[in-house]
Structures are given as C-alpha cells and as structure tokens.
Amino acid sequence: MTLRELLNIGTDLLKKQGNEDAVTESELLLCHLLNKDRIYLYAYAREPADEDLCQTFFDLLQRRAGGTPLQYILGTVEFMGIPLTVNESVLIPRQDTELLAEEALKELSKLTRLLRHHQILDLCTGSGALAISIAKLDRKARVTAADLSEEALEVARKNAAVAGVTDTIHFCQGDLFEALDGQGPFDLILSNPPYIATDVIDTLAVGIRDHEPRMALDGGTDGLDLIRRILEEAPRHMKPGGLLLMEIGYDQGNVVRALALSQKNPFIRARILRDLNGNDRVLKARKAR
Incomplete structure (x- = not known):
C-alpha cells in the first residue's frame, strides 16, 4: 500500500463519520506519524507504507472517529x-x-x-x-x-x-x-x-x-x-x-x-x-x- 492509498482510506473513514475536514485531518494524522509536513505526502505519494505505519495510522483514525479531538491526538x-x-x-x-x-x-x-x-x-x-x-x-x-x-x-x-x-x-x-x-x-x-x-x-x-x-x-x-x-x-x-x-x-x-x-x-x-x-x-x- 502506498502513502496515497493509505491517506485515501483514512479520508473515507473520517468522511463516513461525518467529519467535514476529513481530507485535512487525515493528512495531519499521517504527517504526525511520519514527522513530515503535508508537502511530503504529495511529493512521495507513491512511497510504500509499511505494516506498522498502517496499523498505527488506523489506531489514530479510530480515536478520531470516536470523538477524541484532533488536537489531543496530535498533542499540539x-x-x-x-x-x-x-x-x-x-x-x-x-x-x-x-x-x-x-x-x-x-x-x-x-x-x-x-x-x-x-x-x-x-x-x-x-x-x-x-x-x-x-x-x-x-x-x-x-x-x-x-x-x-x-x-x-x-x-x-x-x-x-x-x-x-x-x-x-x-x-x-x-x-x-x-x-x-x-x-x-x-x-x-x-x-x-x-x-x-x-x-x-x-x-x-x-x-x-x-x-x-x-x-x-x-x-x-x-x-x-x-x-x-x-x-x-x-x-x-x-x-x-x-x-x-x-x-x-x-x-x-x-x-x-x-x-x-x-x-x-x-x-x-x-x-x-x-x-x-x-x-x-x-x-x-x-x-x-
């Protein structure tokens, strides 16, 4: 799975929860895990996402979908x-x-x-x-x-x-x-x-x-x-x-x-x-x- 594919999955999951900022929030969560800025996601969209990254990203998405504020997840x-x-x-x-x-x-x-x-x-x-x-x-x-x-x-x-x-x-x-x-x-x-x-x-x-x-x-x-x-x-x-x-x-x-x-x-x-x-x-x- 590439970073772009992982990001799309995250966006879809948050949209299903009625999140109006699903694209932005999915990007911010993935950037948080990668310790990169959002430009990186576009420049390296075809980079492979390893299993650990995928699992941790899905865990954060579940927390966000469950109502935990984005700021608390990001910690800033x-x-x-x-x-x-x-x-x-x-x-x-x-x-x-x-x-x-x-x-x-x-x-x-x-x-x-x-x-x-x-x-x-x-x-x-x-x-x-x-x-x-x-x-x-x-x-x-x-x-x-x-x-x-x-x-x-x-x-x-x-x-x-x-x-x-x-x-x-x-x-x-x-x-x-x-x-x-x-x-x-x-x-x-x-x-x-x-x-x-x-x-x-x-x-x-x-x-x-x-x-x-x-x-x-x-x-x-x-x-x-x-x-x-x-x-x-x-x-x-x-x-x-x-x-x-x-x-x-x-x-x-x-x-x-x-x-x-x-x-x-x-x-x-x-x-x-x-x-x-x-x-x-x-x-x-x-x-x-």
Whole structure:
C-alpha cells in the first residue's frame, strides 16, 4: 500500500463519520506519524507504507472517529502563532480566545512608557495560552498565571519553557485569587474561566463533553459562578484604573455587563467585545482610578 492509498482510506473513514475536514485531518494524522509536513505526502505519494505505519495510522483514525479531538491526538495546537502542547488535562485553546489576547496587547501598548513592567494576572490559565502569548509578545510583561489544576500547570510550565518565557511568568496553584502569594496589584487581569451551565455540558459535542476537562467547562447552574467571583474579587487585586478582560459565553454579554456595573463591583466602565461571528465573547471592564 502506498502513502496515497493509505491517506485515501483514512479520508473515507473520517468522511463516513461525518467529519467535514476529513481530507485535512487525515493528512495531519499521517504527517504526525511520519514527522513530515503535508508537502511530503504529495511529493512521495507513491512511497510504500509499511505494516506498522498502517496499523498505527488506523489506531489514530479510530480515536478520531470516536470523538477524541484532533488536537489531543496530535498533542499540539497553535495560539497567536505560538505552538502549544495540549492533553486532556487542559482545555484546547480556541481561535476565538485570540480576541482576548489581541485586546490585552492593544491595551498594554497604551500604558505609560514610564512603567518598567506591566503586571498581569492570568486566572484559569490552563495550557498557559494567554499568559505565554502576552509574555512572548509584550516585552514589558510580568505575568502571574494561576490555575486550580496542578496537572494543567504542568502543561503550562512546559509550554512556557518551549516558548522561552519562563523568566517572565510565575505559575501558582490555587482557587482563583487564593493562588496568589503576594503578587499584585495588577495593571491587567485576564481570564478564560468556566462559563458553560452545568446542564448544557452533556448536550455538547462528544469531543468537548467526553474529553476536555469538565473543571474547565462547568460554570455552575447558570454558567456564571466563577464569573461572579472574579467580578467581586478582582478589583481588590487591581491597580487604580486597572483593566479586566474576561472571556464569556456567546449569550452572556448583557447579564455579565450588568454584574460588572452593579454597586458592589467598583468598575466604572464595562463593554462587551464580539467575535467574528457576532457573538458575545469578552468582557472589558475598567476599575476607577
């Protein structure tokens, strides 16, 4: 069997499972095993595929057909142009979350040039995608990255090492702000917290429901448990005029903005940023100076 024939079998198998990206995913899985780029598959399409390669490829196809996310099988994903390792201990970074990172970088660029460092907190860091991208792309960044899961922090630390930003990120384990051990106050707090309502999780695609960490998804009865806590506790850890950027659910904008501007939360401005599909995506809230 040639590589082309093997690839065609893989594509057909994934198509039968309703995979709309069957061609691309089949190519990526085979490239992963060969440790080659996709051009290689076309240049050497008539090369023979040995029995071990075929069997391992079919094993990966079965995992993918069974719902395991492609990113977990490949063990990697790109975020803001930075390659990150991922496994089932961490949520898979989404392109939508790049809106949060881009807005953070834009706001950091506006800070006074007199500041030697930008003090940043990333809550629920997971794979470290936000913390690492900010540390990599803002030369003044000094980031504290917190997560409740020690397994997630292990992944984030490895990603930071590969990205070359271990000197500018301090990782700490704990429940939201309880993880802090003296850091702060912060110019900017980032978070992509769990925000899916508990009873909605079982209705999600199998790749999310059965493979991504429930801790990173479950936001309680209405999806707002951690969002409320962050809004209530964040101001105590922010500098005057500090900024909170937090990812939210596609339909949570109005209620989250109202929570941010409620009397017990001292934010003077709050607005909702929408993603490319027009969905609510990021809360941007400013603390009074």
